[in-house]
Amino acid sequence: MTLRQIEVIRAVMISGTIAGAAKLLNVSAPGISRLIKYTERSLGVRFFVRQSGRYFPTADAQLIFEQINAMSSARSAVAISRSCGSDRCRASRR
Numbered sequence: 001m002t003l004r005q006i007e008v009i010r011a012v013m014i015s016g017t018i019a020g021a022a023k024l025l026n027v028s029a030p031g032i033s034r035l036i037k038y039t040e041r042s043l044g045v046r047f048f049v050r051q052s053g054r055y056f057p058t059a060d061a062q063l064i065f066e067q068i069n070a071m072s073s074a075r076s077a078v079a080i081s082r083s084c085g086s087d088r089c090r091a092s093r094r
Helices: 003-015 018-025 029-043 059-083 087-093
Strands: 048-051 054-057
Touching (some): 003 018, 003 029, 003 054, 003 059
């Protein structure tokens, strides 16, 4: 899986809808839908059960959701630590 696929799956899990995920990621809803379908088809894993426009994670998706969140948190922490390498960030910590 690519980082983008992980981001999209996480956004759908958080928002529960394709439109919500698209808004979170600032992209089009059809693009989100296509990427979800492509990822499910290429991996042979169904991540969501679709009911009345809502997307509910399957058991397989629930198993990896915590790992996806952990990776997302780690990625955010790395970005913060990189930005804190500047003098501005050091000054704000004093």
